Amino acid sequence: TGKFTYDPGFLSTASCNSTITYIDGDKGELLYRGYPIEQLAVNCDYLDTCYLLLYGELPNTEQRGTFHSRVINHTMVNEQMQFFLRGFRRDAHPMAVLTGLVGALSAFYHDSTDINNPEHREIAAIRLIAKMPTLVAMAYKYTVGQPYIYPKNDLSYAGNFMRMMFATPCEEYKVNPVIERALDRIFILHADHEQNASTSTVRLCGSSGTNPFAAIAAGVACLWGPSHGGANEACLNMLGDIQKMGGVAKVGEFMSQVKDKNSGVKLMGFGHRVYKNYDPRAKLMRETCHEVLGELGLHNDPLFKLAMELEKIALEDDYFVARKLYPNVDFYSGIVQRAIGIPVSLFTAIFALARTVGWIAQLNEMIADPEYKIGRPRQLFVGAEKRDVKPLAER
Numbered sequence: 001t002g003k004f005t006y007d008p009g010f011l012s013t014a015s016c017n018s019t020i021t022y023i024d025g026d027k028g029e030l031l032y033r034g035y036p037i038e039q040l041a042v043n044c045d046y047l048d049t050c051y052l053l054l055y056g057e058l059p060n061t062e063q064r065g066t067f068h069s070r071v072i073n074h075t076m077v078n079e080q081m082q083f084f085l086r087g088f089r090r091d092a093h094p095m096a097v098l099t100g101l102v103g104a105l106s107a108f109y110h111d112s113t114d115i116n117n118p119e120h121r122e123i124a125a126i127r128l129i130a131k132m133p134t135l136v137a138m139a140y141k142y143t144v145g146q147p148y149i150y151p152k153n154d155l156s157y158a159g160n161f162m163r164m165m166f167a168t169p170c171e172e173y174k175v176n177p178v179i180e181r182a183l184d185r186i187f188i189l190h191a192d193h194e195q196n197a198s199t200s201t202v203r204l205c206g207s208s209g210t211n212p213f214a215a216i217a218a219g220v221a222c223l224w225g226p227s228h229g230g231a232n233e234a235c236l237n238m239l240g241d242i243q244k245m246g247g248v249a250k251v252g253e254f255m256s257q258v259k260d261k262n263s264g265v266k267l268m269g270f271g272h273r274v275y276k277n278y279d280p281r282a283k284l285m286r287e288t289c290h291e292v293l294g295e296l297g298l299h300n301d302p303l304f305k306l307a308m309e310l311e312k313i314a315l316e317d318d319y320f321v322a323r324k325l326y327p328n329v330d331f332y333s334g335i336v337q338r339a340i341g342i343p344v345s346l347f348t349a350i351f352a353l354a355r356t357v358g359w360i361a362q363l364n365e366m367i368a369d370p371e372y373k374i375g376r377p378r379q380l381f382v383g384a385e386k387r388d389v390k391p392l393a394e395r
């Protein structure tokens with residue numbers, strides 16, 4: 001009609017001003033509040049990164065201590081949550097469970113549900129960051145039929161999550177520091193990624209004035225999709241399929257399928273809407289993959305070998321070079337998670353855990369913006385013209 005701009009998939013529409021995350025897709029650069037992801041991954045931990053995303057600066061020693069203890073104070077969830085969880089089938093997908101559990105938090109914490117109140121938003125942020133590992137671990141324990149393990153607050157954020165996931169009441173559990181650091185890095189690398197589908201969902205949902213827990217639950221639901229958070233699961237399944245075909249010897253054959261446009265086969269973990277260069281998160285993930293497999297004595301892991309071979313061939317292949325297709329974060333993260341012992345069906349829930357802080361930071365930014373309005377896209381109507389309802393007998 002000329003009245004509105006039509007931009008399917010929002011390929012060229014900026015939905016907001018933001019100061020949180022910057023991506024230069026051509027250079028393969030990712031900055032949180034101006035800091036390169038490579039420096040954050042080496043010099044900071046996940047909770048430092050959370051502080052940075054929420055408050056705009058890295059914490060000093062005192063701020064760090066206060067923030068850590070505030071988060072620790074909220075790691076437990078209300079015991080009633082267990083009854084809610086028990087309502088699910090044991091074989092429920094963890095993301096189905098997580099969507100429900102996160103949404104249900106709004107029914108427990110009435111002092112943090114007013115999205116327009118900065119104090120409510122602040123305490124909701126702390127609660128969500130603190131409780132996500134507990135909820136994800138509970139969802140996992142429920143699936144495998146083991147007792148829930150309560151948080152242990154003298155452990156690090158990642159260490160506490162590992163213990164809640166893998167400890168049992170029968171024996172002592174010792175956190176492996178190499179795995180702990182790797183998990184923490186996975187959390188840092190997934191903490192925010194500007195206006196992707198789930199983040200835009202959280203903003204749109206929150207713009208109606210709903211409570212912060214409900215808005216984050218909407219983000220979890222959106223992330224679940226295979227084109228978004230579900231890609232690492234798909235990548236690992238692809239590596240498993242090639243392995244079944246015959247492994248490294250069959251890489252050439254598989255690549256021919258990928259390049260055949262009629263096959264519908266894609267090299268999962270490759271390509272990105274924004275990055276037209278190596279995804280900086282993938283580089284760090286590859287390094288972490290080496291460390292974790294080395295620590296666990298899995299250097300010869302066939303899926304890792306397969307992934308390295310695929311990467312090597314793809315980076316030299318005209319098809320991939322011409323289209324600027326490089327590995328993305330999902331190419332190696334599945335291998336790391338699998339080596340740590342995280343089941344494939346939980347991969348997206350781990351992503352949700354880590355992304356929660358990004359969602360909240362973006363939500364806060366939106367509400368604090370004086371130009372903020374309820375999100376309300378327009379449409380180009382292409383349906384039937386005005387017409388009259390005929391009596392039933394004449395239709």
Ligand code: CMC
Nearest residue numbers: 227228229231258266267268269270271272273323328330
């Ligand atoms: N394997 C084979 N060909 C590919 C691939 C791939 N992984 N990715 C893109 N192409 C081809 C595509 O067919 C197209 O070819 P042509 O120009 O001849 O038609 C060209 O490259 C451009 O791709 P596109 O589909 O137009 O690019 P897009 O920006 O719409 O899609 C993408 C980006 C990530 C959806 C896509 O690259 C893809 O499906 N990759 C595999 C799935 C994946 O790894 N997703 C994780 C993304 S990172 C995690 C996150 O941010 O959630």
